Amino acid sequence: MNNEPNDFLPSEILRLLSKKGKSAFFPKMGILAQAAKAKGKRYNATIGTAKDDDGSVMSLKSIAELIDVDPEVVFPYAPGFGRPELRELWQKMLVEKNPNLAGVKISKPVVTGALTHGLSLLGLLFFNEGEELICPDLYWGNYRLVFEHWHGVEIKTYQTFKDSGFNVAGLREELLTSGDKKVVILNFPNNPTGYTPLNEEVLEIVAAFEEALAAGKQIVVFIDDAYFGLVYEEGVIQESLFVRLGNLNKNLLAVKVDGPTKEDYVWGFRVGFLTYAYKGMSDEAAEALEEKTAGALRGNASNISNLSQSLLYKAYSSPNYEAEKQEKFETLKERYKEVKKTLTDHPEYTEMFTALPFNSGYFMCVKLRDDVDPAKVYQLLLDEYDTGVILCDDLLRIAFSSAPLKDIPHLYENIYKATQDVLQDK
Numbered sequence: 522m523n524n525e526p527n528d529f530l531p532s533e534i535l536r537l538l539s540k541k542g543k544s545a546f547f548p549k550m551g552i553l554a555q556a557a558k559a560k561g562k563r564y565n566a567t568i569g570t571a572k573d574d575d576g577s578v579m580s581l582k583s584i585a586e587l588i589d590v591d592p593e594v595v596f597p598y599a600p601g602f603g604r605p606e607l608r609e610l611w612q613k614m615l616v617e618k619n620p621n622l623a624g625v626k627i628s629k630p631v632v633t634g635a636l637t638h639g640l641s642l643l644g645l646l647f648f649n650e651g652e653e654l655i656c657p658d659l660y661w662g663n664y665r666l667v668f669e670h671w672h673g674v675e676i677k678t679y680q681t682f683k684d685s686g687f688n689v690a691g692l693r694e695e696l697l698t699s700g701d702k703k704v705v706i707l708n709f710p711n712n713p714t715g716y717t718p719l720n721e722e723v724l725e726i727v728a729a730f731e732e733a734l735a736a737g738k739q740i741v742v743f744i745d746d747a748y749f750g751l752v753y754e755e756g757v758i759q760e761s762l763f764v765r766l767g768n769l770n771k772n773l774l775a776v777k778v779d780g781p782t783k784e785d786y787v788w789g790f791r792v793g794f795l796t797y798a799y800k801g802m803s804d805e806a807a808e809a810l811e812e813k814t815a816g817a818l819r820g821n822a823s824n825i826s827n828l829s830q831s832l833l834y835k836a837y838s839s840p841n842y843e844a845e846k847q848e849k850f851e852t853l854k855e856r857y858k859e860v861k862k863t864l865t866d867h868p869e870y871t872e873m874f875t876a877l878p879f880n881s882g883y884f885m886c887v888k889l890r891d892d893v894d895p896a897k898v899y900q901l902l903l904d905e906y907d908t909g910v911i912l913c914d915d916l917l918r919i920a921f922s923s924a925p926l927k928d929i930p931h932l933y934e935n936i937y938k939a940t941q942d943v944l945q946d947k
């Protein structure tokens with residue numbers, strides 16, 4: 522492929538890209554590319570890394586002896602697209618985790634500096650200043666910094682829940698508003714609500730997209746799968762929405778934003794992936810989208826921690842990986858069940874707060890009764906009850922992921938009592 526990845530993208534996809542997205546490319550004769558050409562040459566004075574006189578990578582012993590991985594592998598730069606073996610493996614793992622992806626053409630995941638960075642790259646590639654992102658009104662607060670602040674995007678919200686389920690009608694309505702290009706973000710299991718749609722709700726979500734496509738809309742959907750796999754109830758979708766949306770229509774580009782941050786409990790490793798799919802995507806178009814992503818990435822992070830990528834690749838190849846992961850899943854599921862039990866055991870709590878629907882992920886939210894100020898309860902919890910939760914507008918978000926099982930009943934008791942205190946003080 523030359524420096525014109527646009528030549529390989531159909532007009533349906535090209536018009537979804539921002540101005541920057543349209544011009545993004547990975548320099549074919551850039552330093553990384555020229556260094557790759559010179560790999561294995563007797564005399565190689567290309568890239569800005571340093572070698573010892575014996576040709577081994579230069580490293581400080583005090584750093585090298587800390588890590589049980591080959592310095593020759595992890596000390597140099599990682600390729601701009603990410604380590605090839607990790608990209609290959611993550612792609613394979615995506616299909617294992619989402620069996621219905623088998624047979625769907627997906628791009629090779631490009632490695633990003635975790636999900637936040639992936640989202641920000643999407644901001645660059647798909648938004649011109651002032652364009653809208655359709656999003657439920659309960660969303661991860663950092664979307665504001667990523668999209669609104671850094672990319673000048675307007676976050677257009679619809680009410681998240683309707684009749685104790687996901688508000689598909691709200692999504693549908695936003696999709697059908699005037700304007701051809703629609704950019705949507707969906708995040709399940711959700712932060713902050715801990716909600717993932719039920720199987721039947723997914724059918725409705727897909728139908729809403731189909732209706733919008735039939736009405737002539739051109740759509741990009743960012744599928745933020747940060748908490749993928751942490752589903753605790755029957756009847757809730759187990760696979761990513763990427764499976765359903767990635768093979769729906771040539772006018773709907775689905776982008777899976779995911780990574781090991783939460784899935785594999787490595788929050789500080791800063792590795793994530795961006796993977797593309799749309800119906801009828803050719804190999805060349807997939808490569809063009811990968812190239813644009815890597816080009817955008819080369820212009821900010823340059824490339825992503827080789828050490829983190831190498832450690833993950835090694836871990837994924839470990840025979841113990843699956844069992845260890847299952848064990849942590851069970852720990853989180855037990856906590857989830859304890860939250861449900863606590864709420865069932867204490868019907869009186871509903872006098873002070875109600876739980877929003879939740880069935881998955883790291884979190885759940887409670888809505889306090891209308892006549893108390895959530896900010897006061899939040900402060901009282903900190904000051905008098907030794908209890909920290911997150912205040913999200915008029916909700917309290919409780920991360921049961923980070924609370925030991927035995928503390929869970931006390932957490933809710935404290936919220937109940939603090940709300941009572943605030944009410945009595947009024």
Ligand SMILES: Cc1ncc(COP(=O)(O)O)c(C=O)c1O
Binds near residue numbers: 783
């Ligand atoms: C919904 C959601 N998306 C993305 C992220 C960002 O993840 P990362 O730490 O990999 O950047 C988070 C982190 O809290 C999140 O909750």
